[in-house]
Amino acid sequence: MVLWLIVYFLIIAYLDMKFQLLRDTSTADKKPYSLSRVQLAWWMGFVLCAFVALVFDKNNPDFSIPTFSDGILIILGISTGTTAAASLTDVSDETNDQVTRHQNSNGTNLILDILSDKGGASVHRLQAVFFNLIFAVWFFLKVWNEKIIPDLEPNALILLGLSSGTYAALKTQENKDTSGSNPDFKAEKADDKNENDIPPVG
Numbered sequence: 001m002v003l004w005l006i007v008y009f010l011i012i013a014y015l016d017m018k019f020q021l022l023r024d025t026s027t028a029d030k031k032p033y034s035l036s037r038v039q040l041a042w043w044m045g046f047v048l049c050a051f052v053a054l055v056f057d058k059n060n061p062d063f064s065i066p067t068f069s070d071g072i073l074i075i076l077g078i079s080t081g082t083t084a085a086a087s088l089t090d091v092s093d094e095t096n097d098q099v100t101r102h103q104n105s106n107g108t109n110l111i112l113d114i115l116s117d118k119g120g121a122s123v124h125r126l127q128a129v130f131f132n133l134i135f136a137v138w139f140f141l142k143v144w145n146e147k148i149i150p151d152l153e154p155n156a157l158i159l160l161g162l163s164s165g166t167y168a169a170l171k172t173q174e175n176k177d178t179s180g181s182n183p184d185f186k187a188e189k190a191d192d193k194n195e196n197d198i199p200p201v202g
Contacts (some may be wrong), residue, residue: 001143004049012041023091024103035114035125035167036086039132040079047072047135050143057147062177067149075135078157078164084167092172099175117174123169128163135160 015021022038023031049156054066093099102118114129115121133157142150 001053008045026103028106030106033113038084040083043079055176071152131163
């Protein structure tokens with residue numbers, strides 16, 4: 001499975017370099033990485049590589065198809081749903097003139113980009129990254145040692161769902177200026193106020 005993972009992530013890296021597969025929708029020259037897209041590619045890679053490794057395993061001469069558990073399908077559903085929710089938020093922010101998207105700033109690197117929102121590195125993003133990393137390592141070890149595609153306990157799925165759901169929910173607000181401190185917006189409002197305060201002549 002290790003070889004398949006290396007090949008998969010090399011392909012993903014090439015596609016990202018050429019087509020910016022893992023990047024946020026952005027007007028920046030160096031688009032930042034998207035946590036939701038990285039998460040989707042992450043789990044798709046582990047599940048796909050596990051499937052291929054088990055089908056072509058030397059102890060499987062009949063090339064029998066491994067069974068996909070409900071938990072694995074739920075993980076893929078969580079990742080897909082998170083990406084869809086994040087994309088909808090991006091579309092909403094792009095059409096809102098009062099929103100300044102932090103995604104339009106140049107990205108730094110993979111780790112900092114997926115951990116950071118408008119205010120910098122955030123705990124809820126770190127939580128999502130940690131849970132996905134830990135359960136992916138567990139998934140890999142189960143496939144390696146037991147030659148099966150393992151199922152996840154309901155509590156594990158709840159943790160992954162909550163972390164992804166928290167990220168998706170807070171993403172809807174991360175570009176909003178809830179404090180009213182958006183300098184561009186305040187300047188526009190001040191200009192409108194000054195124009196309205198000019199007394200009529202004559």
